[in-house]
Amino acid sequence: MxxxxxxxxxxxxxxxxxxxxxxxxxxxxxxQSVIDAVSDAYRVGVSNVGGPYESSRRASGIVAEARSAVADLVGAPDPSCVVFGPSMTALTYRFAAVLAAGWRPGDEVVVTRLDHDANVRPWVQLARKAGASVRTAEVDPTGELPAERVTELIGDRTKLVAVTAASNLLGTIPDVRTITDRARQVGAVSYVDGVQHCPHVPVRIAELGADFYATSAYKWAGPHLAAVVASDPWSLETLHPDKLAPSPDTVPDRFELGTNPFASMAGVVAAVEHLAGLDSDADGTxxxxxxxxxxxxxxxxxxxxxxxxxxxxxxxxxxxxxxxxxxxxxxxxxxxxxxxxxxxxxxxxxxxxxxxxxxxxxxxxxxxxxxxxxxxxxxxxxxxxxxxxxxxxxxxxxxxxxx
Missing domain, CATH: 3.90.1150.10 (Aspartate Aminotransferase, domain 1)
Structure with missing residues (x-):
């Protein structure tokens, strides 16, 4: 087999x-390949990026490889679409802060009862601070979330739609594409929680229609590290998060706070390679x-x-x-x-x-x-x-x- x-x-x-x-x-x-990749990074030695020596160049290479690996995993158009962080929750709060910057009273945010609280509470809290309204899509008793439960809540004042691609509790996979298409029709941003989706379903961001897709490596055999992946680099170019004055202002670096965990990123690369080799007949890129x-x-x-x-x-x-x-x-x-x-x-x-x-x-x-x-x-x-x-x-x- x-x-x-x-x-x-x-x-x-x-x-x-x-x-x-x-x-x-x-x-x-x-x-074991992930364990080896993490330990090898420490064993060989890595230094912070920006230095004119091999261990620093090695760290830069690991970061680039990790972005490329996650881009391949979720079908992102470019590695520069990949933003890393310590957890999906931390990254979602990070993105919520910048996406909510222009919200005003009368604006609306749509969330669902199917979601993990990390894709509910940040948006609810930021909406309240901005005076925006929160509209919540209900689930069926079967645990399903019909797309119309969400789309009927999306209107001309909707700024953001947050929806899970797979329930972390029940496994329900809603029709995300119908929801994101409706969000795009009114100019709203779609933020899709893929933490439980990515480990089990082959992912193509374009097919989901998601503006932002969140995933956690430790749910697919990797280290404790997460990523939010944009549908295209332009989505990140338009956003300007708070950051330290001397830290990079380039995309995607300006979204990442402090020094990246280089050894864990090496583990991410190994995890993606491991997933790519689960079927011994698989070949090609x-x-x-x-x-x-x-x-x-x-x-x-x-x-x-x-x-x-x-x-x-x-x-x-x-x-x-x-x-x-x-x-x-x-x-x-x-x-x-x-x-x-x-x-x-x-x-x-x-x-x-x-x-x-x-x-x-x-x-x-x-x-x-x-x-x-x-x-x-x-x-x-x-x-x-x-x-x-x-x-x-x-x-x-x-x-x-x-x-």
Whole structure:
């Protein structure tokens, strides 16, 4: 088989502990190649950029390679579209501050209840400071977000539309392109949270129609680093964030505060290369290899997701919340009536299963689903998940719900 999950798993040292790592939505593990790339950067030595010596030139090269790698991963037109930062939350606050600079009373911002709070709260807070109105799109009980729920809120005074490309809690994949097309018709900016989308779906920013697309490397086998990618360099050229007087005023550098984490950026390059090699038959440019490998990974995850979703539906003592009928990532959110989510997670942990519990920062969504801030349990599959991991989870939940 071109996609050999056992061969892929063997590249991840952490997976050798025998546990089922079903918490990819909270953060994936990293392959040995990423570990080596980070450690090699430190071992060989890097200095800050701008110096007339090899270690400084090496740092500049790492930054350039990291921008190029992320551009290939998400189909950006140019590496200069890629802005790095410590987290999606930090970067979104950074972009919110500059995008909101011209908002006035009477202007409108559109957000959704499907989103992680990092793509809700920054916009809400900046809108309130500007006196702008916030319009919130509701989700269906199934956990789906019909595009018209968002587009009907977009009007002539809309300045920004924030929408997730995939729910971090339910896996729901809304029709982003219809939403961004409507935003563009009225001259509004679209800011798309791709943190849970990018690990599972081959990405082309142009196909999404997003003005800005956010992704986090630690959700796709990389280090703890994030990027916001613009649809074109011009989108960044028109924005002027606050910065230190002597720091670069070039794009994309002027959006990045302080010194970049060069070793982590080397890990980003290695992570993208790893994703490009998941299918042993993939060849050609890195973008070509990514296209083949990521389709193969998506097929693998889809097969496992069907096993997971069908298995949960067959368990009488387990309630899955928000079961989208349309496209979704391999993520399930559920509760076991009579047992607190934390206790369920502890029970599963004792059985060698890593799952998340709580609200997962999907603050609006957990309340819309009626589970409150205690939330539920989230099991999320990754490209390195094996079928036995899913079977172990279903067996353990069967024991818990009938015990």
């Amino acid at each position: 071109a996609y050999d999950v056992e061969k892929i798993r063997a590249q991840y040292p952490a997976l050798a502990d025998g546990r089922a790592w079903l918490d990819g939505a909270a953060g994936t593990q990293v392959p 890195r973008a070509d290899r990514l296209a083949v490998s990521r389709r193969a990974a998506r097929d693998h995850e889809d097969r496992l997701a069907r096993t997971l979703f069908d298995g949960l539906a067959a368990l009488d003592g387990v309630v899955r919340h928000g079961a989208p009928q349309g496209p979704c990532t391999p993520t399930a959110f559920f509760t076991v009536p009579g047992t607190e989510p934390a206790a369920v997670a502890e029970f599963l942990a004792a059985r060698g299963l890593n799952v998340s519990h709580g609200h997962s920062y999907a603050w609006e969504l957990v309340h819309a689903l009626g589970v409150g801030s205690t939330g539920g349990v989230r099991a999320s599959l990754s490209h390195y998940t094996g079928e036995s991991d899913v079977r172990r989870l279903l067996d353990a939940l069967g024991d818990l719900s009938t015990g």
